[in-house]
Amino acid sequence: MTNSPEAKTPDSKPTTIDETLDHGTFGRLIEPRSENRLVLESGTWHQISPKYVWVQLISTGSFLLIVIAATLVLTLLMHQVWAWIPGGILTVILAWTLAIMPRQARAIGYQLRDDDLVFRRGILWQRFVAVPYGRMQLVDITHGPLDRGFGIAQLKFVTAAATTGVTIPGLEQATAETLRDHLIQVAESRRTGL
Structure with a gap:
């Protein structure tokens, strides 16, 4: 992985699986700075597309606009002063979510190892999950309308x-x-009995 924070966009078409997995992704994985962080040393971390940030910003920003509009309608037109409290709380939470979204997205990564796939996310609350290849029961690709517009998808693994x-x-x-x-x-090739 390179140390550049920009997305990787090689001019030539990817030829290996690692090149395909790293095509159009963030340049480096952001990790917590603490000495007590969860660390997985060996292997190559693959990341997600920066387009994911735009999809999340648009969807969360749209919800924020709806919350603000509903709060204003309730308070100014219907004279329901109590609406300032939940509206204000939701506005602060959504604004904070929008502010940290780019950093959160750059902390998402996955690694293909010999016997399993390791997925990681989070900076403050870290999560590492190792999914053994032989235990995968379903691999599913999903994408909503906004995802399709940006050319991205979600890959979901289901195990027992x-x-x-x-x-x-x-x-x-x-x-x-x-x-x-x-x-x-x-x-x-690694299927085990369930």
Whole structure:
């Protein structure tokens, strides 16, 4: 991975799976600075597309505008002064979410290891999940209208244990399809009894 914070956009078409997974992604993974952070040393971390940030900013910003409009209608037109309290609380929460969204997105990553896929997210509240290839039961690609407009998708893995289900958001459509095909191929070769 490079140290550039910009998205990777190579001029040539990707030829290997690593090049395909890193095509159009953030330049480096942001990690917590604390000595007590969860660290996974070996391997290459792949990241999500910066387009994911735009999708989240648009959807969260739209919800923020609806909250502000509803609060103003309730307070100014209907004289319901109590609406300032929930409206103000929701506005602060949504504004904070918008402010930290780019940093949160750059902390999302996944790593393909020999026997499992490791997914990580979070800076303040870190989450690491390892999904063994042989335990994957379903690999699903989903995308909503806004995702389709930006050319991104989510890849979801389902296993027998509900707590190990992982959704990787903000993958380029081609990356999601390549990763899905790779995971299905590897899972079939490492299938274990359930």
